[in-house]
Amino acid sequence: MTMSQKILQACPLPPPLAGKLPALCPVETLSDAPDQAAFLREHGAEFTVLITTGTQGADKALIDALPNLKAICSLGVGYDAIDLDAVRARGVMLSNTPDVLNDCVADLAMGLLIDTVRGISASDRHVRRGDWPRVGPTMPSTRVSGKRLGMLGMGRVGQVIARRAIGFDMEIRYHTRSAKPELPWQHEPSLLALAQWCDFLIVACPGSPETYHLVSAEVLNALGPHSYLINVARGSVVDEKALVAALENGQLAGAGLDVFENEPEVPTELLSNDRVVVLPHVGSATRETRAAMCELVLKNVERFVKEGGLVTPVRL
Numbered sequence: 001m002t003m004s005q006k007i008l009q010a011c012p013l014p015p016p017l018a019g020k021l022p023a024l025c026p027v028e029t030l031s032d033a034p035d036q037a038a039f040l041r042e043h044g045a046e047f048t049v050l051i052t053t054g055t056q057g058a059d060k061a062l063i064d065a066l067p068n069l070k071a072i073c074s075l076g077v078g079y080d081a082i083d084l085d086a087v088r089a090r091g092v093m094l095s096n097t098p099d100v101l102n103d104c105v106a107d108l109a110m111g112l113l114i115d116t117v118r119g120i121s122a123s124d125r126h127v128r129r130g131d132w133p134r135v136g137p138t139m140p141s142t143r144v145s146g147k148r149l150g151m152l153g154m155g156r157v158g159q160v161i162a163r164r165a166i167g168f169d170m171e172i173r174y175h176t177r178s179a180k181p182e183l184p185w186q187h188e189p190s191l192l193a194l195a196q197w198c199d200f201l202i203v204a205c206p207g208s209p210e211t212y213h214l215v216s217a218e219v220l221n222a223l224g225p226h227s228y229l230i231n232v233a234r235g236s237v238v239d240e241k242a243l244v245a246a247l248e249n250g251q252l253a254g255a256g257l258d259v260f261e262n263e264p265e266v267p268t269e270l271l272s273n274d275r276v277v278v279l280p281h282v283g284s285a286t287r288e289t290r291a292a293m294c295e296l297v298l299k300n301v302e303r304f305v306k307e308g309g310l311v312t313p314v315r316l
């Protein structure tokens with residue numbers, strides 16, 4: 001006998017998505033349960049689909065508590081917060097929301113780069129504090145156009161960032177595990193060499209055990225006192241303690257960060273540093289892109305419920 005489908009939402013989802021799910025099959029929200037462990041013990045076996053987000057993820061305990069789980073549909077392109085070993089071991093299918101967010105994450109990366117290097121947020125604070133009439137304008141900043149851009153990661157988002165950077169006459173090189181000969185930019189097999197070469201290093205690779213702390217103290221040191229780090233990928237890729245130290249010791253000119261190691265916590269040393277721009281992980285957060293991401297999750301859930309497959313499956 002085929003089991004009927006039932007969805008568990010790991011957390012509250014945006015209304016355009018949450019509002020349309022009940023038309024597909026019954027839905028319950030785990031975070032609504034006053035005692036989530038008790039809820040899972042009593043109802044865990046009823047659910048075949050789990051919907052989560054890139055930041056909420058799904059740990060082994062949750063996956064284990066859903067013995068009839070067949071598919072996880074995640075809102076977001078990154079799935080590092082989902083326990084992939086548990087997903088593989090259980091033979092569960094997984095979908096994410098690739099491509100629809102490339103433009104907005106790339107736009108934000110360029111905005112964060114320009115803000116950090118030209119000191120836009122710092123200058124805004126300067127004016128608001130009333131310092132302009134008192135001490136004059138802020139000190140000259142650093143030129144953006146025509147500089148050397150190093151890309152750590154050259155996937156879907158990285159390529160869109162690189163195309164934007166061409167408009168700023170930047171010379172581009174990238175570091176990935178293997179070269180992509182179809183791309184017009186030079187591959188740099190050594191991240192350290194890329195850091196030594198570039199003026200700006202943009203992190204745009206997935207968060208994973210393989211990329212954990214790739215931007216180490218050594219890489220930050222190789223970047224040097226006139227270079228800037230921009231991270232729109234995952235906090236885990238950068239050794240945050242080493243970053244704080246590099247900024248405090250003047251080994252790095254500045255950093256623009258949309259992501260952190262322990263979100264939503266941001267080290268106080270970063271908050272109090274005027275050469276750092278901090279954002280609350282909003283790379284994909286435009287109304288248009290979030291709507292497109294919700295639509296893609298909905299299409300995945302619908303395909304699964306009706307046909308047993310997914311529209312954008314993650315190859316595990």
Ligand code: DGY
Pocket residue numbers: 054075076077078079101233281282283284285
């Ligand atoms: C993602 O989709 O992984 C982004 O980080 C969400 O903003």
